[in-house]
Amino acid sequence: MSRVETSRLIGRIVSGHGVASGRSDGSPYPAGTIAMQTPVFRQAGLDLSDCWPGTINLSFAPLELRLKDPDHCFPHLRWTDLHPPETFSFWRVDLVAENGQQACGWVYRPHPETKQRHWQSSSTLELLAPRLNGVKPNSRMEIVDHRSRIGLVDGVRLRSRLLECLKFRVLAAQQSFFVSTEGEQRRVWLRQVWPEALALDDGDLEAVWSQARMLYVDD
Structure with a gap:
């Protein structure tokens, strides 16, 4: 035990x-x-x-x-x-x-x-x-x-570093990145790529993903 x-x-x-x-x-x-x-x-x-x-x-x-x-x-x-x-x-x-x-x-x-x-x-x-x-x-x-x-x-540091981590992946894949990391797949992806970010709650992750979409997706 x-x-x-x-x-x-x-x-x-x-x-x-x-x-x-x-x-x-x-x-x-x-x-x-x-x-x-x-x-x-x-x-x-x-x-x-x-x-x-x-x-x-x-x-x-x-x-x-x-x-x-x-x-x-x-x-x-x-x-x-x-x-x-x-x-x-x-x-x-x-x-x-x-x-x-x-x-x-x-x-x-x-x-x-x-x-x-x-x-x-x-x-x-x-x-x-x-x-x-x-x-x-x-x-x-x-x-x-x-x-x-x-x-x-340290939520501020984690959110900032996660946003930077997403930058080149979003720029390369655009909308397909968000499709591949919807729902439960988001934490599966983080577990493989950057487990430290799993300390953020779902609301934090959704906010970072939304910010990444706004900053890095081409119109």
Whole structure:
């Protein structure tokens, strides 16, 4: 049986929108979104009653996060009448604050494709945890994932290098290149030519392919 490695990532705490905790004066959710969502999550099978009703925002900029295999995924949960249902995923992690405090917590991820307000950077994790005293913006925090499902990539560098990698192939083959790398064949091709780019998600790859078509295909 293969041993699952533990991933340890250290980020910097940044200020959030104040919507999760209800601290934002302009929020349509005075009680805070976490307090409103917690009963819905409990009904779906996840008890967050030990967590403070707000998020810790942990930035890894300029690197971008890649997450897989959540402990819980709740599709299309309706928790408010102000917008359509959202999908949420959660990862169980251990947290170690710069001042030495430790706690078990959760990575909390409203899926961006279903989230209509308060966009979150792909470099930032939202965390749910018991109240941690003395944790403040610009301090560091480590997250420990014992199943190594949370990783970081240099997305800007990868996208730029991939676009350059495509340049001469597109110039030589034109539209036939895009036909041969449609759908699942795109990752098959990358696996053979440049596996490092497989760290990019499908949205990133589609954006690079679209840019390559615009830049390198003859009119």
